[in-house]
Amino acid sequence: MLNFLQMVVNGIAAGSIYALMGLAMVIIYKTSEVPNFAQGEMALVCSYLAYMFLDQYGLPVYAVFPAVLVFAFLLGCLLEFAVLRRAKEPNVLGMIIITIGLEMILMGIVSWKFGAEQKTMPFPVSPYDSLVIGKLYISSLEAMMLCVTLVIMGILFVFLRFSKLGVAMKATQQNATAARLMGIRVRRILMGTWGISSVVGCTAGLLISTTLMQPYMMWDPLLKGFAAAVLGGMTSLPGAVVGAYLLGIIENLFGGYVSIEFKSTVAFAVIVLILCIKPSGLFARHYVKKV
Amino acid sequence: MSPILEINNIETYYDLIYAIRGVSLSVEEGTITTILGTNGSGKSTILKTVMGLIEDQPEKGTILFQGKRIDGKDPEEIVRMGLSYVPEGREIFEELTVYENLAMGAYTRKDRKGIAEDMDRVYGHFPVLKDRKDQWAGTLSGGEQQMLAIGRALMNRPALLFLDEPSLGLSPILVREIFEIIQAIHREKTTILLVEQNARMALSISHFGLILENGRFVMKGDAKSLLMNKDVREFYMGIRSEASVKGYQRWKRKKAWR
Numbered sequence: 122m123l124n125f126l127q128m129v130v131n132g133i134a135a136g137s138i139y140a141l142m143g144l145a146m147v148i149i150y151k152t153s154e155v156p157n158f159a160q161g162e163m164a165l166v167c168s169y170l171a172y173m174f175l176d177q178y179g180l181p182v183y184a185v186f187p188a189v190l191v192f193a194f195l196l197g198c199l200l201e202f203a204v205l206r207r208a209k210e211p212n213v214l215g216m217i218i219i220t221i222g223l224e225m226i227l228m229g230i231v232s233w234k235f236g237a238e239q240k241t242m243p244f245p246v247s248p249y250d251s252l253v254i255g256k257l258y259i260s261s262l263e264a265m266m267l268c269v270t271l272v273i274m275g276i277l278f279v280f281l282r283f284s285k286l287g288v289a290m291k292a293t294q295q296n297a298t299a300a301r302l303m304g305i306r307v308r309r310i311l312m313g314t315w316g317i318s319s320v321v322g323c324t325a326g327l328l329i330s331t332t333l334m335q336p337y338m339m340w341d342p343l344l345k346g347f348a349a350a351v352l353g354g355m356t357s358l359p360g361a362v363v364g365a366y367l368l369g370i371i372e373n374l375f376g377g378y379v380s381i382e383f384k385s386t387v388a389f390a391v392i393v394l395i396l397c398i399k400p401s402g403l404f405a406r407h408y409v410k411k412v
Numbered sequence: 413m414s415p416i417l418e419i420n421n422i423e424t425y426y427d428l429i430y431a432i433r434g435v436s437l438s439v440e441e442g443t444i445t446t447i448l449g450t451n452g453s454g455k456s457t458i459l460k461t462v463m464g465l466i467e468d469q470p471e472k473g474t475i476l477f478q479g480k481r482i483d484g485k486d487p488e489e490i491v492r493m494g495l496s497y498v499p500e501g502r503e504i505f506e507e508l509t510v511y512e513n514l515a516m517g518a519y520t521r522k523d524r525k526g527i528a529e530d531m532d533r534v535y536g537h538f539p540v541l542k543d544r545k546d547q548w549a550g551t552l553s554g555g556e557q558q559m560l561a562i563g564r565a566l567m568n569r570p571a572l573l574f575l576d577e578p579s580l581g582l583s584p585i586l587v588r589e590i591f592e593i594i595q596a597i598h599r600e601k602t603t604i605l606l607v608e609q610n611a612r613m614a615l616s617i618s619h620f621g622l623i624l625e626n627g628r629f630v631m632k633g634d635a636k637s638l639l640m641n642k643d644v645r646e647f648y649m650g651i652r653s654e655a656s657v658k659g660y661q662r663w664k665r666k667k668a669w670r
Contacts, residue, residue, distance in 0.1 A: 292505045299503040304491040304520035
């Protein structure tokens with residue numbers, strides 16, 4: 122039983138990263154209707170930038186991380202403004218190809234600038250310390266991941282629920298034409314969603330880079346995050362979070378009891394299953410338009 | 413008195429379809445003006461063109477709102493100038509609460525006190541919205557959604573309000589209720605341009621009326637004279653003017669403007 126609980130706790134910790142990536146993808150998907158495959162690499166660029174300042178210039182952590190988050194916001198805005206907005210007569214397929222192209226370019230830049238070998242991010246919290254809660258062990262890094270994720274989800278919730286800008290963002294997602302008729306500048310809102318999504322992804326990148334830092338590090342979390350988002354219905358933020366934690370737990374239990382080799386693939390087995398049983402995802406809401 | 417909205421000879425295309433073929437119209441401040449027309453005659457297109465919702469249109473012509481050119485501007489900017497549009501088919505934000513929908517209507521405004529006042533005013537017009545203010549707008553009935561759409565547009569405190577078929581899909585009782593509220597809104601010094609299929613109802617509350625066919629105005633005048641016009645009565649209200657002794661009309665009336 123203890124073993125089981127331990128695996129669940131570790132699964133939740135792993136799920137935090139998926140939750141952040143899933144949230145980032147859902148935020149963009151809701152406004153632009155594009156699964157943004159460059160999400161991981163946008164975070165990758167930011168993580169490497171943080172690494173550069175911390176390791177090579179020796180700047181303090183409390184200055185670098187906020188600066189990198191600001192950079193992440195600007196990067197998201199820039200990519201939307203400079204690349205996606207330029208797409209003539211965009212359709213979903215074309216937009217997906219654009220994001221995949223962006224992903225390759227960004228990864229190429231990182232590999233070229235920093236090299237493909239494994240690096241170590243100088244990080245204040247060590248993955249080797251652990252906290253003991255009852256009889257369960259959780260590494261302090263995992264505990265921090267969990268806290269950071271919860272804080273970000275809290276901020277997002279408050280922002281989207283109570284701030285005027287957040288509500289305007291939701292309005293734009295639901296009906297862009299009507300939003301324009303309210304005087305909402307939807308192009309700026311769209312740019313802002315890319316920025317916010319990039320920040321959320323960037324925190325995931327920074328957290329991952331503490332244990333694994335090389336140019337391919339974001340692929341696995343990105344796909345898992347995408348899987349979690351699909352599980353949650355792709356348009357629901359809470360859905361993506363629940364999907365991510367479910368995925369983390371299922372994956373860990375599968376790894377513990379069945380087969381450690383196939384641990385990563387179980388996520389996709391779950392997706393196939395869900396898409397067969399409930400194609401709209403677990404949490405998708407759908408309103409029939411009234412005439 | 414100068415007109416609040418002046419449209420001079422606009423032409424609008426949807427790609428290759430020539431939808432608005434040179435239309436001029438002026439709306440006087442403090443009036444209710446109605447545009448009548450059958451399906452596909454281009455009524456909504458005129459409103460959408462004025463609001464800047466059709467990209468790169470109008471192809472030709474000018475639009476002046478309060479003496480300033482607005483053709484070619486983005487809808488965001490036009491709305492900020494004090495022109496609100498209630499689109500056909502409501503287009504409310506279904507997954508926001510009623511309250512949030514109304515708050516979005518006042519998105520461009522900063523004066524909290526004025527917004528609260530207008531919120532009360534809207535709840536005064538539509539008490540049902542107050543009862544449901546924490547419900548998702550998508551859960552409202554069709555008529556309530558129409559009320560919400562009108563209320564949301566009023567939150568912008570517009571000088572001129574466009575209403576695109578407010579009676580669409582509503583029961584006759586609700587239609588009457590909506591038209592009464594339109595008159596109440598008009599009494600609060602809002603100029604209204606109405607697009608309607610329900611000719612009798614629309615003309616009975618308007619000062620001026622225009623009739624649109626195939627992208628051109630074929631008739632304009634004050635609402636009372638249009639209500640009495642035989643062509644209008646026959647083709648837009650379905651009132652047959654004369655019946656033969658056998659009880660039905662044996663000829664087909666030709667429109668005077670054809």
